Amino acid sequence: MEKKQQVDYIIVGQGLAGTLLSHFLLLENQRVVVLDYPHEGRTSNIAAGLVNPVTGRRIAKSWRFEELSAFAKETYQSLEGQLGVQLWHDRRIVRALHNTFEENEWMRRSGYPEFQSYMNDEPEMAEFAGKVKEPHAWGELTGCAQVALPLLVESWRKLLEREGLFFTENIDYQKLRFENGQVVYNNWSAQKLIFCVGAKAVENPFFNHLPFLATKGELLIVRIPGLQAGRILKHKLFLVPLGEDLYWAGSTSRFEFEGPNPTSLGRETLLAELEKTLAVPFEVVSHLAGIRPTVADLRPFLGLHPQYPALAIFNGLGTKGALLGPFFAKQMTNFLLRKGELEAEVDIKRFEQTVRSGHFFTKDKTG
Ligand SMILES: Cc1cc2nc3c(=O)[nH]c(=O)nc-3n(C[C@H](O)[C@H](O)[C@H](O)COP(=O)(O)OP(=O)(O)OC[C@H]3O[C@@H](n4cnc5c(N)ncnc54)[C@H](O)[C@@H]3O)c2cc1C
Structure with missing residues (x-):
């Protein structure tokens, strides 16, 4: 039988979410591989990357702006040092x-x-x-920023390629296997596989009943x-x-x-x-x-699959990935490493779950 490569984490999707999550996991010396396929409709390579304290016709303040933007700035500036780009x-x-x-x-x-x-x-x-x-x-408006998201994902992919951690793979969900508490995909075996596939999540049979909009x-x-x-x-x-x-x-x-x-x-x-x-x-x-990858309640989707805890999701960055991404990628990393909890507001447990034939559904509030 072919020998599997053992890693700690398989990350599927290398847009902003997969980039930031792999960044924080590597900082924690975890063994990571990133599998990505450049599907039409992916967004991080075309987004303006604006970070805006105040948005919309009604001029509403962005959720937790000060805390999230300070952490975002620190994260992107640390990546600038590593990647040699602004x-x-x-x-x-x-x-x-x-x-x-x-x-x-x-x-x-x-x-x-x-x-x-x-x-x-x-x-x-x-x-x-x-x-x-x-x-x-x-x-x-002052206190705004523009994050070069296309440059970030491209530069990060090149770094991962140089390290031998990036593979062009269009994940076939039917090929996922679970063996001895590990998740297995092709040649890789890991303790967890984290889906960071953006709006393509609606095609993922393990997580497609989360309320993506x-x-x-x-x-x-x-x-x-x-x-x-x-x-x-x-x-x-x-x-x-x-x-x-x-x-x-x-x-x-x-x-x-x-x-x-x-x-x-x-x-x-x-x-x-x-x-x-x-x-x-x-x-x-x-x-x-x-x-x-916009979602019904405008909060990111972080967490584990209720039936297959070797599968996790980091998604739902919506229209504000540049602002939300760093803080919640770090939170997801701490959660995976058992160094911290997920906030209830972003944990996918907030959607009351009914496991039916491998899927789970948002509970009908009228029911
Ligand atoms: C027009 C436009 C403007 C925007 N402007 C801003 C802005 O100013 N500020 C801001 O903060 N946000 C903005 N956004 C939103 C921002 O783009 C998102 O929040 C963020 O980029 C989402 O990143 P992601 O990694 O979740 O998804 P994506 O960037 O879509 O990445 C998902 C990756 O997973 C890959 N993938 C999918 N399925 C598979 C599979 N089966 N196997 C392998 N790989 C797979 C995809 O091809 C892709 O590479 C904008 C979006 C759009 C469309």
């Missing part, structure tokens, strides 16, 4: 307020002490004069030589400077979609928003799409 960029976002409702919400929130340090009511806008369509009013996002990379923006602009859409006159322009958000690829509807929507935003010409360089 990942964390401190940023400001100038935000168009399109009507009196938005302006009133802005003024109301910026009066609260916990918002004050992030909100500037009178931003300097000379940089955008004549280049951007004038909205009703402007505000500015994936959203498809499309974006354009555009060249705008006349804009010369140093700050991120949030007008009809986000315009994130990438350097050399290129901008990340997005994004759409759809719960209902046919497949992972860019669509003509998405392109038209984005072009219409660009027309409503810009007063200078632009040129489309590329059109990209991904599926966000």
Whole structure:
């Protein structure tokens, strides 16, 4: 019989979740292999990576922003040292307020002490004069950041490859075996296998009854030589400077979609928003799409399978992976190493479980 390679952890999926989890497990001197297949619709390689203290039309504060962003900054900066690339960029976002409702919400929130340090009511806008369509009013968010997620996953994959820890494998769930408390897949045997497969989790028979509510996002990379923006602009859409006159322009958000690829509807929507935003010409360089692993209660999914404790999940980073990822990858690591507990709010145990024929279901609240 072929000899199996014994490791401590098999991580499936190397987007942001698998990258951060493998990073923290390796820091703890664990034996890790990472198996990933580059499926259409994966997101970390196309995301803007914004870390934003205040989001949405109603200008809500991001959950546990101070604690999560401080830990995120520390983690990405430590990875910068290891990978020799810049990942964390401190940023400001100038935000168009399109009507009196938005302006009133802005003024109301910026009066609260916990918002004050992030909100500037009178931003300097000379940089955008004549280049951007004038909205009703402007505000500015400080304390934001942009994390180079595509660069992070690519650089981390190269590091794993150099160490012999990365394998291109499209996991076939039917081939998983459980032997003597170990999980076995192809040539590897491990005490735990952790799924970090993003929105593809809905295809995973072991975890596909968690309430994933994936959203498809499309974006354009555009060249705008006349804009010369140093700050991120949030007008009809986000315009994130990438350097050399290129901008990340997005994004759409759809719960209902046919497949992972860019669509003509998405392109038209984005072009219409660009027309409503810009007063200078632009040129489309590329059109990209991904599926966000968004979830019903907006909290990450961490934990063990109730029937197969050799299987675990780290997922549900949703629209805020750059902010949530580091803190909860560390929490998952401590949990796996029996050095800490999972918080109830992120533990998948929060979905009351009924194990039926190998699956578990969210309990019907009306039942
Ligand atoms: C348009 C858009 C904009 C976004 N902007 C932001 C932003 O500004 N800030 C922010 O914080 N977040 C943003 N996000 C969300 C962010 O992308 C996610 O939170 C995060 O990247 C999710 O990472 P992940 O590792 O869970 O999933 P993914 O990045 O999708 O990684 C999953 C990996 O698993 C692989 N995989 C799947 N199935 C298998 C299998 N069977 N075998 C092997 N490998 C498999 C996939 O191919 C992929 O490589 C954005 C998302 C989109 C779509």
